[in-house]
Amino acid sequence: MLKVGIIGCGSIFTMHATSCDHLENAKLIGVCDIKKERADAAAQKYNVPAYYDYKELIERERPDIVHVCVPHYLHPIISRYALEQGVNVLCEKPMSIRYEDGLENVRIAKEKGLKYGIIFQCRYNNTSKLVKENLENGKLGKVISARVVLTWCKPDSYYSLSDWKGTWDKEGGGVIIDQAIHSLDLANWFINDEPIEVQAHLSNRGHSIMEVDDTGEGFIRYKNGATLSFWAMNNYGCDDPIEIRLLCEKGKVVMSYDDALITFNDGTALSTATQNDGIDYEGGKDYWGFQHIRQINDFYHAVEENRQPQISGEEALKIQKLICEIYEKGRWN
Ligand SMILES: NC(=O)c1ccc[n+]([C@@H]2O[C@H](COP(=O)([O-])OP(=O)(O)OC[C@H]3O[C@@H](n4cnc5c(N)ncnc54)[C@H](O)[C@@H]3O)[C@@H](O)[C@H]2O)c1
Structure with a gap:
């Protein structure tokens, strides 16, 4: 035990x-x-x-x-x-x-x-797994272009009730490092190449109560020619499903939070939906998804079997580097 x-x-x-x-x-x-x-x-x-x-x-x-x-x-x-x-x-x-x-x-x-x-539990969603599988087995070919859109709602109280959110020193940023990090990680994981150019513009448009970004957009170019464009903001009226779209050599992907649809160029299609494994996470929020348990299970087995966990620190450095570059390029204050 x-x-x-x-x-x-x-x-x-x-x-x-x-x-x-x-x-x-x-x-x-x-x-x-x-x-x-x-x-x-x-x-x-x-x-x-x-x-x-x-x-x-x-x-x-x-x-x-x-x-x-x-x-x-x-x-x-x-x-x-x-x-x-x-x-x-x-x-x-x-x-x-x-x-x-x-x-x-x-x-x-x-x-x-x-x-x-x-923890990057969204990689364990059925949707993310299906897309990754079809990239790895070559059926989708490589990603040519990706786009991420996140339009969520964080009222002023989200920041005023917290003693660390909304601050550069304790949160380290806002919508990009805290919310969009999951979707950017997924897109970066799907593209699976080295970013060579990062452009970003961050701003705070609707939350004078706090100091960090509530809006961010940018463009990333990878060594293999793939591109990733993103737009994230916490000024919408509700937490709408995140959308990730991929244009690949052999098909297109549309992920809308709990659903994924892959349409191959030959006219065939695959789809899946993410589901709760039947566990009641008392107080859990829908937009976190339900996959913490899958990643935690992998980590415990990694410790027992003395192997690397699927999302090791080394693996997480990839998205960490990208997030830091987005702030380096996009931070306005
Ligand atoms: N994976 C996800 O989808 C997801 C979702 C929500 C939060 N998170 C992450 O989880 C972390 C915590 O977020 P949260 O929403 O639970 O924040 P929170 O503010 O609700 O909880 C943080 C807790 O840490 C405690 N704490 C602070 N300093 C401490 C210390 N020195 N020793 C022990 N406890 C200390 C605080 O008192 C507080 O209870 C953040 O990194 C956040 O990004 C991840």
Whole structure:
């Protein structure tokens, strides 16, 4: 049985704790949050000890794995501490705000022979898997051009009720690093090549209450000639389905959040929909999807089998580098 600790008992905690609870090879042994009431409530629900200091959880419980579910700026700090203590780390996206901090943790994990994974659960959607499969088996050919559109709604209260969202130092950005990161990761994963040119324009158009981007658009060119265009914004009136479209050598792909349709040039088609695996994530949000458990399951098996997790720190560095370049090019203040 793998001993698991979770650090951070905020809104995403439920996806991690519920997943751990459902997986047979792991057991939650402690939770931690600096907000005492959150740690206590989580501890009571799962009947495990509550900690208010992550170092104490690691020292007392000696977990095999910690899940890092805290604000962005703390991801590299807590991940690094855990890795240095010999603990495998599964961290929420993004791995860090600065690329160099993620890179350093990849180095430490490698040196220590530990597993370091970053959550990008959307890669586990049935839709994403179908598209990736048809790119890898050559049926779609290579991606020529991709586009990502995200139009979501984040009211002022989303920022005013948080002590870290909407700030450059703690969130590291807004719609790009927090929301669009998943769709940009998918598109980048589908294209699977090296970005050689990044153009971006970011702005804050509708949220004077906070300082980071609520709008971003840009263009990325890859070494193999593929291009990715994106537009993301948090000023719409509701969370509309994200749309990812791909023009490939042998067909076209339209992904609209829970549905994917592949139309091949020969007139045949394939489609699928993403579904919940039948688990009730109490308090989970629909737009997070339901696939945390699939990635967490892979990570636990990677630890048991001493192999790399499917989304390792090294793999996550690809999207981290791109996100950092988008901010470098597009940040206005
Ligand atoms: N994968 C996804 O789709 C998805 C969805 C939502 C959030 N997230 C990610 O999860 C992370 C947390 O987001 P959230 O929405 O749960 O935020 P949140 O603010 O609701 O929760 C963060 C928690 O961390 C706690 N915390 C802060 N400093 C701490 C410390 N030093 N030690 C222990 N606990 C500490 C806070 O008190 C808070 O309870 C973020 O990185 C976010 O990007 C991912």
